[in-house]
């Protein structure tokens with residue numbers, strides 16, 4: 001194609017990014033997602049997927065997917081409200097409602113779209129959305145899309161949440177929004193305190209539990225279950241299916257009225273093609289494993305403990321996380337990139353996360369564990385970290 005009229009601005013901005021150590025590039029993976037992957041042609045031990053339970057390439061999921069393709073083909077062909085809503089979508093919504101203990105569940109094609117749809121679908125001008133500053137980008141974008149007043153509080157700061165609720169006292173409706181497990185820090189939202197403040201100020205609560213479902217709580221029922229909050233006192237919950245569930249898509253769990261409202265109002269539900277039915281069929285298979293195979297969660301916890309003990313001995317800068325997201329804070333962007341390179345040369349793949357995804361001067365390695373890792377894998381990671389200059 002011909003160059004854009006502002007082509008030179010773009011090339012300059014790309015060069016600036018590169019010089020600042022913030023250039024992003026996808027890698028090419030061949031073969032199954034898992035802990036032993038081939039990336040850019042090289043065999044690597046991976047600590048950077050969100051496939052926390054090791055289900056992405058599980059034979060049960062593959063089989064369910066293939067059988068559904070034989071029955072229903074590949075594409076869904078239309079939005080849910082036309083002819084895109086298949087038997088498998090319906091069965092999955094019902095199974096996820098049982099799983100969460102909520103009256104209704106609505107599927108979305110991605111977590112990003114669920115977050116846009118649920119905030120924009122429930123709020124409008126004159127309302128207020130109050131978000132933790134470290135919330136996922138899709139939640140912040142959903143807030144902007146809704147045209148509600150945007151308020152933010154410093155990460156998990158309940159005194160400041162209180163203040164923001166006061167500031168929003170004259171808003172028509174107030175919605176507090178938080179990650180359940182924070183995606184770049186691995187810590188949990190103080191959900192009981194958030195719920196208490198919400199009821200005091202007549203606010204609603206939305207919890208994005210992309211990293212909680214499958215991983216924490218009874219039978220993997222997420223942050224709400226972890227804090228023992230009864231289903232009938234629960235916030236609206238968003239779950240994503242591309243992480244611990246090993247498939248793709250997402251869901252919102254709520255009461256009948258909220259779900260019916262989203263079906264009418266959430267543009268990212270109405271104006272998009274339903275996910276392929278075979279993906280929903282595979283998720284039905286993975287939901288069984290998520291619920292039944294507690295050993296995946298206990299093995300994961302053992303690996304996390306092993307890693308934290310070893311990393312503390314090495315003097316690495318850990319964060320207070322009890323989840324499979326274990327950041328090692330490096331600080332400087334370029335140093336973080338260099339450490340990531342060193343690890344890569346040792347055959348270890350971790351996420352190198354830099355601003356603007358995380359606050360300035362907190363560039364970090366985002367190390368994630370999977371139930372498919374072994375004790376030996378963690379030892380290999382620790383010895384590579386020792387050689388990598390990560391402290």
Ligand SMILES: *Cc1c(COP(=O)(O)O)cnc(C)c1O
Nearest residue numbers: 110111112136183208210240242
């Ligand atoms: C990954 C993620 C999303 C987006 O989900 P996708 O299904 O990948 O679009 C939303 N919220 C959080 C907290 C996430 O980590």
